[in-house]
Each structure stands twice: as structure tokens, then as C-alpha cells.
Amino acid sequence: SQQGEEDPQALSIQEGENATMNCSYKTSINNLQWYRQNSGRGLVHLILIRSNEREKHSGRLRVTLDTSKKSSSLLITASRAADTASYFCATDRDYKLSFGAGTTVTVRA
Amino acid sequence: EPEVTQTPSHQVTQMGQEVILRCVPISNHLYFYWYRQILGQKVEFLVSFYNNEISEKSEIFDDQFSVERPDGSNFTLKIRSTKLEDSAMYFCASSEVLGRNEQFFGPGTRLTVL
Numbered sequence: 718s719q720q721g722e723e724d725p726q727a728l729s730i731q732e733g734e735n736a737t738m739n740c741s742y743k744t745s746i747n748n749l750q751w752y753r754q755n756s757g758r759g760l761v762h763l764i765l766i767r768s769n770e771r772e773k774h775s776g777r778l779r780v781t782l783d784t785s786k787k788s789s790s791l792l793i794t795a796s797r798a799a800d801t802a803s804y805f806c807a808t809d810r811d812y813k814l815s816f817g818a819g820t821t822v823t824v825r826a
Numbered sequence: 827e828p829e830v831t832q833t834p835s836h837q838v839t840q841m842g843q844e845v846i847l848r849c850v851p852i853s854n855h856l857y858f859y860w861y862r863q864i865l866g867q868k869v870e871f872l873v874s875f876y877n878n879e880i881s882e883k884s885e886i887f888d889d890q891f892s893v894e895r896p897d898g899s900n901f902t903l904k905i906r907s908t909k910l911e912d913s914a915m916y917f918c919a920s921s922e923v924l925g926r927n928e929q930f931f932g933p934g935t936r937l938t939v940l
Contacts, residue, residue, distance in 0.1 A: 734931075758933065760869065762931070811875045814861070816869040818868050
């Protein structure tokens with residue numbers, strides 16, 4: 718399976734702190750995408766990083782990709798209470814996304 | 827900003843009944859997908875669809891499932907005879923380019939089979 722697996726499973730931080738979560742996968746990929754899901758809601762696309770890219774930024778988000786280690790990280794800087802959600806990495810290969818189990822992030826005010 | 831929409835938001839049905847879940851993908855997108863998420867579990871790929879054909883389907887997508895694009899805007903998922911284990915959140919997604927671009931997800935339909 719190419720499924721991404723996130724680490725840690727859960728993360729609790731104070732507002733203003735940074736949150737870092739990691740994703741590992743098993744096979745070669747076309748790209749890797751990060752999504753956010755608020756409780757019981759849909760998946761919101763955050764950022765896509767292609768297999769030939771090493772780092773990408775979008776606002777307070779920073780994503781890295783290391784294809785040699787088959788791993789990616791998502792950094793959320795200066796976290797806010799509204800960042801409280803589950804975050805998923807999804808590997809893209811063969812026309813489908815394979816999701817990990819996610820990291821649940823709680824930002825305390 | 828264009829978005830994927832899904833109806834209904836919640837569907838309750840009796841075991842053995844047929845259900846149709848509806849999706850309106852983003853208008854200029856050409857590739858369409860269904861995923862499902864059983865409560866507390868991972869999001870799982872069901873099927874991808876392009877040019878009025880299934881591109882790929884997972885093991886979950888058995889003969890009880892079918893997809894259709896009946897007109898220029900809707901994309902539907904039909905479950906012919908629902909089972910208890912079909913209870914899940916079903917997400918529709920669309921993308922411009924097959925497998926190489928962002929997939930944008932709808933808000934989901936929560937299917938409850940009694």
C-alpha cells in the first residue's frame with residue numbers, strides 16, 4: 718500500500734506555538750497533498766507538493782518532501798484556535814489519493 | 827470561489843434499499859472521484875471517473891456500487907442494496923488533471939443504514 722501515515726496521532730499546543738506533523742509513505746508518488754478536516758466536516762485542501770519539489774509555502778503553512786526517505790512534514794506556524802482540526806496527508810499515484818489516519822491538532826487559547 | 831457541492835447532507839435508509847448520492851463537481855473539472863470515511867477510520871478511495879468511464883475502482887467498489895454522470899453537471903453514486911456496513915461519510919471530489927492536480931472535496935453526505 719502507498720498509504721501515508723501521520724505522526725503524531727495527536728498534538729496539543731498553545732495558541733501562537735508552531736505545530737509540526739510528519740507523514741511517511743511506502744511507494745513512489747506523483748505528488749503529496751495535505752488536507753484539513755474539522756470535526757464531522759469535509760476535507761479542505763491545504764497544499765500540494767510535487768515529487769520533484771522539496772519545500773513549499775502557503776501562508777502559515779510550510780511543507781517539505783523527502784522522496785529518498787519517503788516522508789513529508791507539515792508545519793503550521795503561529796497557530797490559532799481555528800487551526801484545531803485533523804490533518805491528513807494523501808499520496809497521489811495511479812489516479813487516486815491514499816490517506817493516512819491523520820493527526821488531530823488541538824490549539825489551546 | 828467554485829466548490830464541489832453534495833446532496834443530501836444526511837441520508838437515512840433501511841438496509842436493502844437503494845440510495846443515490848449526488849454531487850456537482852467544479853464546472854471546468856474533468857475528473858471525478860468518490861471516497862468514503864467510516865466513522866473513526868481513514869478516508870478510502872472508491873472510484874475515479876473520466877470521459878464517462880470508470881478510470882479505476884477499489885476493492886470496496888463492488889457490483890452494488892455504480893457511478894453516473896447523467897448530465898453536464900451532476901455526478902452520482904448509487905448503492906443498489908445498502909448494507910449496515912455502508913454507513914459512512916461519502917465524499918465527492920473533482921480535479922482538473924487526472925492524478926496530478928489538487929482534488930477538491932465536497933462537504934460529504936453522511937449515509938446511515940438502519
